[in-house]
Every structure is written in structure tokens, then in C-alpha cells.
């Protein structure tokens with residue numbers, strides 16, 4: 001099953017499925033993507049820990065591939081004691097990589113918890129577990145939607161890296177220059193660790209538009225207009241999406257990006273097509 005690591009340094013993100021059929025599909029997706037030799041897989045986490053067991057179960061399943069698997073862990077809405085227990089559990093299971101996040105509290109759900117921002121979570125993980133974990137954190141080339149401005153956001157990002165993160169993964173974006181500029185600004189603030197672009201394959205316009213509104217990723221007008229024009233023609237959307245995302249990925253790598261992290265949405269094909277185009 002295990003393959004040589006892909007020369008470009010790629011990683012694949014999954015979300016925990018909530019049905020048997022979803023689990024079966026994810027196992028197939030995992031196996032298909034494992035053939036491309038990822039640096040790691042990662043598995044998202046529900047804010048506040050309400051769906052924690054779904055993340056831990058999915059991490060176990062994905063690890064059967066033999067590849068490093070990093071659980072995401074968010075601090076908003078959680079108490080330190082619960083986070084400590086989870087860190088200890090991961091350590092005992094031999095997990096050595098995490099994606100550390102603040103997360104977003106669903107409306108109507110409890111208090112914010114003891115740690116307010118991701119930099120405090122990174123500090124907490126380092127205090128509790130020393131150098132055991134490789135810690136990745138999130139970065140926002142187009143600025144986090146709640147940040148007062150871009151300068152403040154990149155300063156907050158630099159603080160989070162200096163708290164002990166080893167790697168950053170960005171929110172997805174379609175504008176390569178936003179990424180290059182963000183990296184330059186982070187370097188100017190003393191961030192030395194790799195900042196890996198997050199890549200969202202395009203397969204469905206309605207879902208993409210909804211996600212992008214929520215997370216503050218801009219869909220350029222020329223992409224929106226073309227996707228709208230395709231309507232329900234999913235083959236044309238997939239072909240156009242593959243072309244746009246392959247070119248974006250290539251441009252990022254050519255400009256010095258230290259790898260690519262794919263938001264797979266638990267589907268293998270759209271990601272595989274891009275990976276194979278860029279390594280070809």
C-alpha cells in the first residue's frame with residue numbers, strides 16, 4: 001500500500017463521515033490517494049468537541065493506510081482538561097502530528113472555553129507535551145473574515161507560528177498573488193516555517209459559493225461567471241475546475257510553494273486529476 005513520498009510534498013484533508021456508506025467511500029478515497037505518496041493525511045474536527053469521537057474514529061481508519069495522519073483540534077468551547085485528555089490519548093496512540101485551530105463556535109453553543117485563540121492552543125500543546133507533536137496551524141492569504149485588517153491578521157498569524165507551530169496550511173484561494181504576498185509579509189515578521197497553500201478542487205458551483213462566503217475565500221468573477229454558465233453540466237464544471245486548479249497549483253509551486261494541501265471533501269478523483277497534471 002505505501003508508496004514513495006510524492007516529490008512535490010502533498011497532503012490530503014478529510015472530514016469525518018457520519019454514515020456507513022460515507023465510511024466505505026472514505027476508505028476507497030484514502031486508498032486511491034495513498035498511491036500518490038502523501039506527506040500526511042489530516043482529519044477535521046467539529047468545534048467545541050461535540051463530534052470528537054468522529055474525528056478520533058476516522059483518524060484510526062485513515063492511519064490504517066500506514067501514512068502519517070494528523071487530527072485537527074480546535075480549542076474554542078473546550079476546557080483545558082478535555083484538551084489535555086485528548087492530547088494524551090493521541091500521544092498514547094502514537095499520533096505525532098496535529099492541526100491546531102481556534103475553530104468557530106456554532107451559534108447557541110456554550111461559552112468560548114479557556115483558550116481564546118489558536119496561538120494559546122499552540123502554547124498549551126507545547127506546555128503539555130513538549131516537542132512531541134508536529135503542529136500545523138491555519139493561515140489566511142485573503143485575511144481571516146473576523147480580522148480587523150490584513151496587517152493585524154498577519155501579525156496574529158506570526159504570533160501563532162512563534163508560539164511553536166512547525167507548519168502552516170492556508171485557507172483555499174484562487175488568487176496566487178494573495179498567497180505570495182502573504183508569505184512575503186509573514187517572512188518579514190520572522191516566520192521561517194513552511195506555509196503550504198490549501199487547494200480546493202472545483203466540482204460543484206453551489207457548494208463552492210456557499211463555502212467561500214462562509215470562510216472569506218474570493219471566487220474571481222471570471223471563474224464565477226464561467227461556472228454559472230455551465231449550470232447543471234457537471235462534466236464541463238469538472239473539466240474547467242481541473243484546468244483552473246491545475247494551473248493555480250503549478251503557478252504556486254513554480255513560485256516557491258513548499259507543497260500543496262488538498263481539501264478533498266472525501267472525493268479522490270478531482271484531487272487525483274490535479275495531482276497528476278502537476279507532476280506530469
Ligand code: FAD
Pocket residue numbers: 043044045046047072073074099100101102103104116117118119137138139144145146147148152153154156157159160169170171172198
Ligand atoms: P486564530 O488563528 O485564533 O484566528 C482567529 C481570528 O482571531 C483571526 O481573525 C485572527 O486575526 C484573530 N486573532 C488570532 N490571534 C489573536 C490574538 N491573540 N488576539 C486577538 N486576535 C487574534 N474549523 C473547524 O471547526 N474544524 C477544523 O477541522 C478546521 N480545519 C481547518 C484547517 C485549515 C487548514 C484552515 C485554514 C481552517 C480550518 N478550520 C477548521 C476553520 C477555522 O477553525 C476557522 O477559520 C476559525 O475561524 C479560525 O481558526 P484559526 O485557528 O485560524 O484562529
